[in-house]
Amino acid sequence: MYGGRATDWKKHSALIIECIVLGLVFLVLPFSGSAYILTLMIISLHYVYLSQSWNLIFGYCGQLALGNGLFYGITGYFSTRLFLDAGVSPYFGALLGGLLSALVALLLGAFLFRGKLKGLYLGLVTLAAMGITEAIFNNWAYVGSSAGIYLPLKNLPRQFMFTNRLPYYFIALFMVLVMIAATWKIEKSKLGHRAIAVRENEEAAEASGIDCFRTKLVMFVLSAFFMGLAGTFYAQFMLYISPEIMFGFSNTVLLPMLGVIVGGRGTVFGPILGSLAFSLLGEFLRRVTFLHGPQISAATMMIYGIVLTIASIRYHGGLMALMSARGPLGRNK
Amino acid sequence: MLLQVNTVSKWFGGLQALRDVDLSVEEGKITGLIGPNGAGKTTLFGVITGFCIPDRGSVVFQGEEITKWKPHRICEKGISRTFQVAKPFDDLTVFKTVTIGALVHSENVEEAEIKAERLLRDLKIADKRDKLGRHLTVVERKRLELARALASSPKLLLLDEVIAGLNPAEVDEMSQILRDLAKSGLAILMVEHIMRAILSLAHRAVVLDAGMKIAEGDPRDLLRDPVVIEAYIGKEDAYA
Numbered sequence: 001m002y003g004g005r006a007t008d009w010k011k012h013s014a015l016i017i018e019c020i021v022l023g024l025v026f027l028v029l030p031f032s033g034s035a036y037i038l039t040l041m042i043i044s045l046h047y048v049y050l051s052q053s054w055n056l057i058f059g060y061c062g063q064l065a066l067g068n069g070l071f072y073g074i075t076g077y078f079s080t081r082l083f084l085d086a087g088v089s090p091y092f093g094a095l096l097g098g099l100l101s102a103l104v105a106l107l108l109g110a111f112l113f114r115g116k117l118k119g120l121y122l123g124l125v126t127l128a129a130m131g132i133t134e135a136i137f138n139n140w141a142y143v144g145s146s147a148g149i150y151l152p153l154k155n156l157p158r159q160f161m162f163t164n165r166l167p168y169y170f171i172a173l174f175m176v177l178v179m180i181a182a183t184w185k186i187e188k189s190k191l192g193h194r195a196i197a198v199r200e201n202e203e204a205a206e207a208s209g210i211d212c213f214r215t216k217l218v219m220f221v222l223s224a225f226f227m228g229l230a231g232t233f234y235a236q237f238m239l240y241i242s243p244e245i246m247f248g249f250s251n252t253v254l255l256p257m258l259g260v261i262v263g264g265r266g267t268v269f270g271p272i273l274g275s276l277a278f279s280l281l282g283e284f285l286r287r288v289t290f291l292h293g294p295q296i297s298a299a300t301m302m303i304y305g306i307v308l309t310i311a312s313i314r315y316h317g318g319l320m321a322l323m324s325a326r327g328p329l330g331r332n333k
Numbered sequence: 334m335l336l337q338v339n340t341v342s343k344w345f346g347g348l349q350a351l352r353d354v355d356l357s358v359e360e361g362k363i364t365g366l367i368g369p370n371g372a373g374k375t376t377l378f379g380v381i382t383g384f385c386i387p388d389r390g391s392v393v394f395q396g397e398e399i400t401k402w403k404p405h406r407i408c409e410k411g412i413s414r415t416f417q418v419a420k421p422f423d424d425l426t427v428f429k430t431v432t433i434g435a436l437v438h439s440e441n442v443e444e445a446e447i448k449a450e451r452l453l454r455d456l457k458i459a460d461k462r463d464k465l466g467r468h469l470t471v472v473e474r475k476r477l478e479l480a481r482a483l484a485s486s487p488k489l490l491l492l493d494e495v496i497a498g499l500n501p502a503e504v505d506e507m508s509q510i511l512r513d514l515a516k517s518g519l520a521i522l523m524v525e526h527i528m529r530a531i532l533s534l535a536h537r538a539v540v541l542d543a544g545m546k547i548a549e550g551d552p553r554d555l556l557r558d559p560v561v562i563e564a565y566i567g568k569e570d571a572y573a
Contacts, residue, residue, distance in 0.1 A: 190436050193445075197433045200422035200466075207382065207416070209408035209437030209485050316424075 030169045038165050042237065044279035045172035050230050050252065051259030051271035052179040057223035058257075059265035060192060062199025063216055064119055067108075067126030068227055068253050070133055071101035073246035075228030076235040077143055080151065083159065090160040094232035098225045105224030109217045127249075134247035148242025151235065160236045168237050175233065176272075179226060183268050186222070195219050196266065227252075250301075258304055262311045264320025273319050278304070335360050335520050336412075336489055341380055341390030343373075343544075350376040351387070352544040358489060363511065363521045365535030365552055367528075369565055372541040374524045375417055378491050381522075382414045383407040394489070409437055413487035417494050417524070419474035421466030427477055428453065428462045434484030445484075452480050456510065471498055476507075483514075490514070492523040496530045508534055528556065540564065 030038050050068070057065050078100055079093030088096075108129060117125060138146040155163040162168060186192040194215045197205035202212050235241045245251060255278065256271075263274020285291070285300045311318055338356040342349065351373045358364050366374050379385030381392055383404040391400045399407055422430045431452055435445035453459040458476050461469065469477060475495050482490060496507055504527070511534055515521055525531050531538055531552050538552040542564035548555055555561050 188442060190439075190442055190445075193429075193433050193436055193442060196425065196429075197422060200425055201420050203384070203404075204416070204420040204422065204481070205433075206384075206404035207408060207414055207420075208434045208481060209405050210433070211403070211405045 026173060030166060035165065038169055040279070040283055042165065042169050042172050044276055045169070045176050046230060046233065046237075047255050047259060047279055048272050048275040049172065049175050049179050049233075050227065051256040051263070051275040052176070052183055053223050053226040053230065054256040055183065055260045055265060055271045056186065056195075056226070057216075057219050059260050059267070059271065060186070060199065061195040061216055061219040063113075063220065064123040065112075065126045065220060065223070066123045066253050066257075067128075067130040068256060069247040069249070069251070070108075070126070070130045071105060071224040071227040072231035072234070072252045073130075073133065073137070073241075073243070074104060074231070075101045076231030076241050076246050077137070077149075079232040080149055080235045080241060081143065083151075084149070089158060090232055090236050091158075094160075094229050097232060098228040101228035101231075102221045102225040105221045106217065109220040113213050113216045113220075127253075130247050130249075130253075134243045137243040137247065144242070146243060148240060148245070151239040153239055160232075161239075168233075172233065175229065180268060180272070182226070187268060191215070191218060199266065254304065258308055260318075262307060262315075262318050264318035267320045270318050270320040277319070334358070335395060336381070336522070337393040338377070338381065339391045339393065341377070341387045341392070343376055343380060343385065343387045350544050351380065353390070354541070354544070354546050356539055356546070358520050358522050360488070360520050361515055361518045362536045363515050363523065363534050365531040365538035366522060366524045366541065367526075367531060367538055367555075368541035368547075371543070372564075373544040374541055375493060376544075377541070378414060378493055378522075378524065381407075382412055382491060405437075408485055408487075411486075411488035412491065413482040413485050413489070414491040415475070415478040415482050415493055415495055419471070419478045421469060421474050421477055423465065423467040425466055426463050427458060427466070427469070427480075430466060430477060431480045431484050434481035435486075437485045448484060448486075449480075452484055456480050456483075457506075472503060475499070479510075487519070489520045489522065492521060492525075494524055494526065496523075496525055496527050504530060532556070 026041070030041060050072075054068055057063050075094060075097030078097035079090045082088040082093040082096065083090050108126075112122060112125060137143050143149065151161070153163065154161050157167065194205070194210045197208060197210050198212050198215050205212055231246060234246075255275070258278050259271045259275030261274070262277065263272065264270025281303070282300055285303065286296055291299055315322060334357045336356075336358040338354060340353040340355060341351055342353055343351040354373070354377060356377070366377065368374055376385060380387045383399070383402050383406070386401055391398055393399070394410060394412060397410075399410060402410070422433070425433070428449055431449035432442065432445045435448040435452075436442070439445035439448065453462055456476055456479060458473065458480065461473055466474070466477070475498070479492070479495055496504055499507060508530060511521060511523075523535070535552050537550065538555055539546060540548040540555060540561050547564055548558050548561050
């Protein structure tokens with residue numbers, strides 16, 4: 001609206017160049033022939049996607065809902081059982097499972113947000129919901145109890161199963177791109193603006209005609225839907241799911257949390273940066289030669305904890321805010 | 334009558350913050366709400382805007398009872414308020430804050446942005462457009478509160494001390510803005526400690542003391558009313 005196309009191009013040119021470079025990296029590197037690099041990239045993209053999903057409810061709407069695994073697990077299990085029992089393609093199963101997760105989020109969210117639960121208490125109750133579900137799945141024979149469910153290793157592209165990893169990579173990349181587009185769209189929409197207002201100050205938001213309850217609920221449901229799709233992806237990629245993994249804290253909650261808070265909450269690019277940084281950091285720590293076995297995960301957790309603490313206390317805007325003075329990626333605030 | 338508050342009472346535990354208060358506000362008029370600290374002015378604002386549900390009595394706006402409505406619905410209906418302690422969106426820019434305020438009656442974000450742009454110009458804070466809420470001075474915050482409240486295109490505007498704390502030049506500027514708003518048909522109900530502002534602005538004033546309405550009428554007459562003087566200064570001192 002303000003200024004012509006030329007100035008728009010100038011304003012965004014650096015951003016576009018960065019995107020092209022990033023795009024090339026993500027299009028060329030998978031073909032390096034290294035299974036290690038490919039797997040690392042798939043897992044990284046998976047966390048980018050998860051972070052983006054959590055970003056919707058925490059980053060934009062400011063609600064510390066921590067039961068991510070609830071939706072990840074429900075959708076993952078649902079599509080897997082549906083495939084094994086009825087031969088329903090997991091692509092379709094993911095959508096159905098995502099809708100089931102959305103429904104669960106709707107009911108849970110209605111209960112929690114109606115009760116005006118927020119902050120720490122919201123976090124605790126959502127974690128408890130996830131824990132209870134994990135306990136149920138651990139003792140439910142139909143879903144394989146604590147031993148989990150194995151999927152057969154076959155090359156059935158229409159059933160979301162590949163013996164080659166490259167298709168998984170492109171599906172993960174596609175999911176991230178869809179998520180970026182969705183986040184972008186939401187950020188620019190009335191819903192996105194309302195969510196930000198709720199995050200900043202609920203009283204002022206209400207006084208501005210914003211239905212805080214409804215806004216939180218919609219963002220929670222969207223977040224749960226997207227989070228769920230990742231559960232199916234994981235199931236198809238690993239061909240094995242168990243309650244410990246699908247409802248696990250560190251996979252589904254801690255890593256997205258690091259990505260969003262360290263990267264920059266409530267931004268489109270922050271969680272991408274944060275998750276990629278942590279995926280690389282985690283991988284680097286695994287390669288440090290003087291650490292062995294359990295020491296690795298202990299050291300990783302310690303470092304994650306320290307970084308998260310520093311980011312939470314000192315750098316609220318995360319990497320995005322740090323970069324905003326320097327790089328164009330940070331300029332979209 | 335645009336707004337009618339009928340015998341509203343509100344208790345906070347054992348404390349009665351409002352006792353059978355009646356109040357009415359007309360279109361295009363500025364009504365002052367005055368009284369000493371703790372008189373119940375802010376509570377009454379809360380009752381009118383849905384932040385505070387009264388224990389007794391009713392609030393009627395444009396002929397419709399809105400007593401137990403949620404704040405956002407009351408805003409949608411046409412009552413907007415500012416807060417005594419300004420509540421800016423700390424991490425959002427002035428422009429974004431006003432845009433959010435304008436969403437309620439806008440089809441889309443673009444329309445809200447156009448409204449916000451115009452309001453910032455009208456209220457002369459266009460130069461603060463890209464400043465974050467947390468970086469504003471108290472005076473700028475009050476002006477932003479006003480802009481945010483006006484953005485929702487209200488028919489009734491409730492102002493909680495938007496003038497207190499301004500310097501004389503700013504008081505005059507704010508007074509002119511409020512006068513123009515009233516002239517355009519907006520009803521304003523304002524809580525204010527600065528008597529000079531009430532005298533020069535308000536067509537009518539209501540005096541609250543200890544939760545009760547003790548007087549009502551032309552502000553100039555009210556300041557000569559012994560009951561009002563007593564409420565403000567205390568009985569003995571008033572005649573000293």
